[in-house]
Amino acid sequence: MSVESLEKVLQSHPFFADLDPGLLETLVGCASNLVFKAGEFLAREGNPADRFFLVREGRVAVEIFRAVGGPLTVETVGGGEVLGWSWLFPPYKWHFDARAVTGVRALAFDAACLRRKLDADKAVGYEVVRRFASVAVQRLESTQLQLVDMYVESR
Amino acid sequence: MKQAANTAARRVLALEAMDALVAALAARGYRVLGPTLRDGVVVYDEIDSAARLPAGWTDEQGPGRYRLRRGPDGALFSCRPGAASWKRFLHPPEVTLCRVRRQGRSFTVEPVSSPAKPLALVGARPCELAAIAIQDRVLTEGPFTDPGYAARRRDLFVVAAECTEAGATCFCASLGTGPRASSGFDVALTEAGRNGGRVLLARAGSERGRAVLEALPSRAATAEEVAVAEAALDRATREQDAVPGTEARDTLAGRYADGRWEAIAQRCLGCASCTLVCPTCFCTTVEDTCSLDGAEAVRTRRWDSCFTPEFSHVHGGSVRASLAGRWRHWFLHKFVTWPEQFGTPGCVGCGRCVTWCPAGIDIREELRALSAGAPQGGVA
Amino acid sequence: MSKAGETRGLRVLPVMEARRETADTVTFELDPAPDTFPFAPGQFNMVYAFGLGEVPLSISGDPGDPRRLRHTVRGVGDVTRALASVRRGDAVGVRGPFGQAWPVEAAAGHDVLIVAGGIGLAPLRPAVCHVLAHRAQYGHVALLYGARTPADLLYARELQAWRGRFDLDVEVTVDRATAQWQGAVGVVTRLVPRVSFEPARTSAFVCGPEVMMRFAARELQRRGVPDDQVFLSAERNMKCGVGLCGHCQIGPLFACRDGPVIRYRTLAPLLAIREA
Numbered sequence: 001m002s003v004e005s006l007e008k009v010l011q012s013h014p015f016f017a018d019l020d021p022g023l024l025e026t027l028v029g030c031a032s033n034l035v036f037k038a039g040e041f042l043a044r045e046g047n048p049a050d051r052f053f054l055v056r057e058g059r060v061a062v063e064i065f066r067a068v069g070g071p072l073t074v075e076t077v078g079g080g081e082v083l084g085w086s087w088l089f090p091p092y093k094w095h096f097d098a099r100a101v102t103g104v105r106a107l108a109f110d111a112a113c114l115r116r117k118l119d120a121d122k123a124v125g126y127e128v129v130r131r132f133a134s135v136a137v138q139r140l141e142s143t144q145l146q147l148v149d150m151y152v153e154s155r
Numbered sequence: 156m157k158q159a160a161n162t163a164a165r166r167v168l169a170l171e172a173m174d175a176l177v178a179a180l181a182a183r184g185y186r187v188l189g190p191t192l193r194d195g196v197v198v199y200d201e202i203d204s205a206a207r208l209p210a211g212w213t214d215e216q217g218p219g220r221y222r223l224r225r226g227p228d229g230a231l232f233s234c235r236p237g238a239a240s241w242k243r244f245l246h247p248p249e250v251t252l253c254r255v256r257r258q259g260r261s262f263t264v265e266p267v268s269s270p271a272k273p274l275a276l277v278g279a280r281p282c283e284l285a286a287i288a289i290q291d292r293v294l295t296e297g298p299f300t301d302p303g304y305a306a307r308r309r310d311l312f313v314v315a316a317e318c319t320e321a322g323a324t325c326f327c328a329s330l331g332t333g334p335r336a337s338s339g340f341d342v343a344l345t346e347a348g349r350n351g352g353r354v355l356l357a358r359a360g361s362e363r364g365r366a367v368l369e370a371l372p373s374r375a376a377t378a379e380e381v382a383v384a385e386a387a388l389d390r391a392t393r394e395q396d397a398v399p400g401t402e403a404r405d406t407l408a409g410r411y412a413d414g415r416w417e418a419i420a421q422r423c424l425g426c427a428s429c430t431l432v433c434p435t436c437f438c439t440t441v442e443d444t445c446s447l448d449g450a451e452a453v454r455t456r457r458w459d460s461c462f463t464p465e466f467s468h469v470h471g472g473s474v475r476a477s478l479a480g481r482w483r484h485w486f487l488h489k490f491v492t493w494p495e496q497f498g499t500p501g502c503v504g505c506g507r508c509v510t511w512c513p514a515g516i517d518i519r520e521e522l523r524a525l526s527a528g529a530p531q532g533g534v535a
Numbered sequence: 536m537s538k539a540g541e542t543r544g545l546r547v548l549p550v551m552e553a554r555r556e557t558a559d560t561v562t563f564e565l566d567p568a569p570d571t572f573p574f575a576p577g578q579f580n581m582v583y584a585f586g587l588g589e590v591p592l593s594i595s596g597d598p599g600d601p602r603r604l605r606h607t608v609r610g611v612g613d614v615t616r617a618l619a620s621v622r623r624g625d626a627v628g629v630r631g632p633f634g635q636a637w638p639v640e641a642a643a644g645h646d647v648l649i650v651a652g653g654i655g656l657a658p659l660r661p662a663v664c665h666v667l668a669h670r671a672q673y674g675h676v677a678l679l680y681g682a683r684t685p686a687d688l689l690y691a692r693e694l695q696a697w698r699g700r701f702d703l704d705v706e707v708t709v710d711r712a713t714a715q716w717q718g719a720v721g722v723v724t725r726l727v728p729r730v731s732f733e734p735a736r737t738s739a740f741v742c743g744p745e746v747m748m749r750f751a752a753r754e755l756q757r758r759g760v761p762d763d764q765v766f767l768s769a770e771r772n773m774k775c776g777v778g779l780c781g782h783c784q785i786g787p788l789f790a791c792r793d794g795p796v797i798r799y800r801t802l803a804p805l806l807a808i809r810e811a
Contacts, residue, residue, distance in 0.1 A: 046807050253545065255586070411808045459780070474811075
């Protein structure tokens with residue numbers, strides 16, 4: 001995919017909505033377009049978290065593998081959403097498995113490349129980390145709501 | 156060098172010597188076991204004379220294939236091992252461990268010991284000797300021992316029969332377990348020279364083997380007879396398909412994520428035949444039964460197989476829930492983790508698992524494929 | 536020397552006491568008299584229920600008092616349900632003790648972090664007892680305990696007694712609160728930042744569901760505890776308990792003989808392989 005089309009995809013992805021075009025240009029250099037077949041892994045627990053994904057299309061299952069019972073999906077991530085924040089914090093290792101449930105098209109951002117840019121340019125750094133923080137907060141709140149077991153009567 | 160020494164030690168047994176051998180062992184109080192024909196296959200069972208041996212028979216084996224057919228001469232040891240191994244006598248499929256009797260709200264435990272006659276194996280192949288040595292390591296040389304196995308092993312008399320013809324599924328040569336017998340026997344026989352010139356060479360491997368051999372009708376072997384035998388053993392070595400030996404271990408250890416396991420699992424039926432016929436497989440389980448009135452319970456140890464879905468069952472399910480996972484476990488146990496556990500390979504190259512797999516899965520083919528080239532995509 | 540495996544050494548011991556811990560978990564105490572039953576913390580027995588079978592059960596008693604033999608069992612199958620219903624005067628069969636223990640002696644001079652999840656507290660209780668009985672040998676000692684709900688907490692009274700000590704930090708959390716619960720809510724790994732320990736000089740003993748141990752070990756690693764100073768307790772199907780039946784293998788390890796307590800450095804690569 002050409003740099004121009006990559007930029008267009010970035011622009012239209014909700015994660016980067018309203019991002020200054022100048023900053024977008026900085027980020028696009030770390031991006032590449034990837035396609036995954038259903039069943040393929042985007043991430044494996046314990047592997048180096050050397051990238052994160054902006055999912056464009058398809059569904060990815062975030063899984064924890066249990067020795068007994070096999071993989072358990074703890075949430076799914078779909079088009080317009082972001083997958084992976086272990087790349088932000090040492091030791092930069094994936095905490096969960098992520099597996100394509102359907103065919104998936106995603107933008108992958110090289111973590112090392114991006115970390116360098118975030119460190120070099122505080123404006124970009126702030127924008128990216130702020131957006132991740134927002135996503136993390138939303139995911140946390142929805143996970144907490146999952147724990148409430150809303151559909152079961154009160155205990 | 157080795158041949159000269161062998162010439163000096165080798166005898167040629169007279170025609171009637173095999174009957175005398177069986178009789179001598181029986182007279183010493185052994186229960187004599189040997190290959191014998193039953194239901195179209197070679198099994199190991201009690202023999203009371205050399206007449207029970209499958210003289211004149213040979214076999215054709217291949218992946219998922221076994222046929223007996225008449226051989227070209229009256230050779231005694233032309234039949235290679237069938238499905239059964241000596242394992243069923245040394246590490247029996249079923250052993251009663253104890254009887255437990257209710258006494259009020261408590262109970263008593265009575266160990267069961269069945270004093271049995273010591274065993275004599277006649278016609279044990281070098282690969283089988285290697286398998287016995289491997290099971291010795293597992294069952295008697297660890298922090299805990301199997302006392303029943305240790306007792307059966309202690310008194311065991313072994314008459315080995317070297318293989319002067321390789322079976323189509325044999326790969327002992329690649330694993331260094333045959334076709335020559337190097338240790339673990341009291342007497343070793345080599346039947347060589349076909350079609351009229353057949354002789355049965357014999358040499359002792361222990362003091363008591365020497366004593367038995369000395370009492371048998373025999374003469375010294377000629378250098379030529381020994382040379383013919385050695386040539387046959389060389390040919391039996393060359394005839395075999397080569398597989399990677401222990402040097403492949405590290406490569407195999409890196410293959411947990413290979414996609415080939417899944418491909419094999421598509422063919423595998425999970426029937427566990429491979430583990431049943433394998434002479435080194437040692438896994439067992441314990442079954443508990445109770446009388447209807449609840450007064451007495453029995454604990455029985457039985458052969459088990461890692462191919463069963465319940466083998467790795469803990470509360471909630473099995474760790475190896477997929478057939479691919481179980482096949483991988485069996486294979487990598489034989490070639491990677493067994494050496495780490497016991498310091499020997501877990502496979503002796505007897506080829507039984509190849510012959511007796513109904514799906515014709517050939518462990519040699521899988522060994523070659525998995526220890527060569529780059530890993531195929533898959534999930535570890 | 537080599538002990539005989541399997542049925543040799545099966546002792547029939549009377550039940551002195553049985554105490555319900557939670558809805559499905561019971562602690563029972565056996566009397567090994569006239570002998571004692573010495574064991575090391577973390578070891579297990581193969582425990583036999585008449586006519587039904589044997590299961591591996593961690594010894595949950597105080598290794599400093601071998602006159603009583605204590606087990607905590609959760610009734611999930613035929614054998615464990617039978618063991619969970621024993622009463623004083625019943626008898627069970629015991630073979631053991633087997634297995635590698637928590638390295639409490641090697642941890643002398645260290646801070647000790649004990650991280651338990653659910654019934655994982657049972658095999659860790661002997662380690663807690665040992666450390667408390669030799670308190671001066673250790674630095675900071677903390678017990679982190681998480682369970683699914685407040686009703687699933689084991690050893691409630693003892694936990695309170697431990698909480699009252701000044702030389703032991705005890706933090707308890709549940710995954711899901713009930714209306715009455717006033718304590719911490721969250722997974723047990725979140726308790727790690729609450730206690731003080733010197734990572735390089737810490738020995739950590741972790742036991743619970745495998746997922747919990749994986750994440751707890753990773754959290755400790757993240758905090759700088761060397762992975763050869765973190766120990767997990769592995770659970771696998773066991774038929775013999777003595778390394779002869781083949782069932783309990785994890786890669787090349789026999790959980791009964793090379794475990795159940797295994798150094799994280801050794802176990803980590805095996806935990807990463809599915810169906811190992």
